[in-house]
């Protein structure tokens with residue numbers, strides 16, 4: 017009988033390194049293919065694996081914060097990368113930050129010494145053969161040739177090459193005494209939250225945008241930003257003219273707050289009509305997360321918080337994600353992936369990390385853990401696992417694989433990268449008003465689930481933490 021080809025993992029970033037480790041820990045040989053140092057994306061600088069391309073922080077330590085809970089779940093499940101992050105932690109207040117060079121060096125050395133991991137330093141230009149079990153973990157800056165092949169495999173509409181994302185705020189932090197729910201021209205349900213501005217508020221807001229500090233933009237971003245006319249940053253629209261935003265994403269026409277009185281009364285309409293309106297659109301079915309429509313931005317995060325809180329209704333907004341601008345290759349995962357991270361149309365092919373539309377370092381590790389675990393299970397002819405939505409990892413992966421989106425294709429087309437956050441978790445069976453206590457209860461429920469998962473997994477090698 018023809019021996020089955022070795023498993024492969026493309027990309028030795030955070031997701032790929034974790035995936036390769038989980039596969040090898042299950043006793044299965046794996047090829048880990050990394051293009052550095054022969055080729056490098058504009059954001060990668062070192063030759064080591066699991067390079068942190070920007071900040072050295074994996075986010076909050078505290079398990080009653082979303083990224084803290086995600087990391088705690090990963091710890092319990094035996095994540096290799098989180099174990100090493102803990103080992104090379106540096107003081108950073110409430111966050112898990114690491115000494116990035118020691119962290120990546122140790123990971124590279126440990127993986128390179130593993131007897132079941134074969135390292136190939138090469139750019140992989142094509143997807144592996146369909147008989148082969150493989151994990152794509154080539155990240156948001158996947159090399160061009162591979163990105164083209166992925167696009168050919170998934171279909172041209174199914175793979176984004178996006179350069180911008182708008183901020184997301186928590187629904188319960190929006191002040192509905194100032195904002196109101198409605199759709200433009202009352203079409204369909206009142207699906208949007210609308211934040212009306214008068215002329216003075218609009219002009220003051222624009223003036224702050226014009227003077228705001230921009231985040232550093234690397235050369236490749238500048239180029240792509242000029243190409244994407246359809247998704248210009250809001251500060252760029254502000255620059256183009258006093259009224260440009262009012263004729264674009266802040267268009268007020270067709271939006272009326274019933275509290276202003278009778279829409280049919282012409283005089284009233286003239287007097288009360290908003291000068292500009294910022295719209296927010298639901299990110300999830302329950303309306304816990306809201307995206308500022310058309311607000312892709314390259315402002316520094318501190319500036320975003322300060323300026324966007326000038327919008328009436330958002331004065332106390334809690335930001336789940338800030339707007340970012342960089343090249344970002346991510347799959348239209350809700351259409352393409354199952355919650356096991358297998359491609360629906362090719363079960364032996366899996367994906368992990370930022371390319372699946374999760375956002376952030378810890379989330380990339382989580383995808384790597386699940387895809388690696390499932391690739392190993394497939395190699396052992398076992399059923400791949402999904403994680404329950406009550407865990408942070410499960411909620412995030414279920415979200416990106418479309419399990420929480422409505423079947424409406426229009427909504428699926430709006431897919432944007434998502435970081436871990438409590439808005440993704442199903443409600444508790446009791447109401448807890450205090451946010452911190454509520455998040456604590458989410459955590460307790462999630463960690464109980466993780467205990468059950470650990471027990472249920474039959475192969476102890478898959479979850480055994482790395483030995484010191």
Ligand SMILES: Cc1cc2nc3c(=O)[nH]c(=O)nc-3n(C[C@H](O)[C@H](O)[C@H](O)COP(=O)(O)OP(=O)(O)OC[C@H]3O[C@@H](n4cnc5c(N)ncnc54)[C@H](O)[C@@H]3O)c2cc1C
Pocket residue numbers: 026027028029030031032049050051052056057059060066067068069070071072073074138139140141153154155156157158159162342343368369370371375376377378380
């Ligand atoms: C500029 C930028 C800044 C970011 N800053 C942060 C931040 O501060 N904090 C945060 O939490 N998240 C940040 N992110 C988001 C995200 O968390 C990181 O991109 C994270 O590194 C994603 O992990 P990954 O494993 O999916 O991809 P990566 O870590 O990018 O790993 C992918 C690996 O695949 C390799 N590769 C690519 N193509 C090929 C190929 N064809 N063949 C072989 N190898 C290939 C790459 O060289 C790389 O080593 C940032 C993203 C970008 C683009």
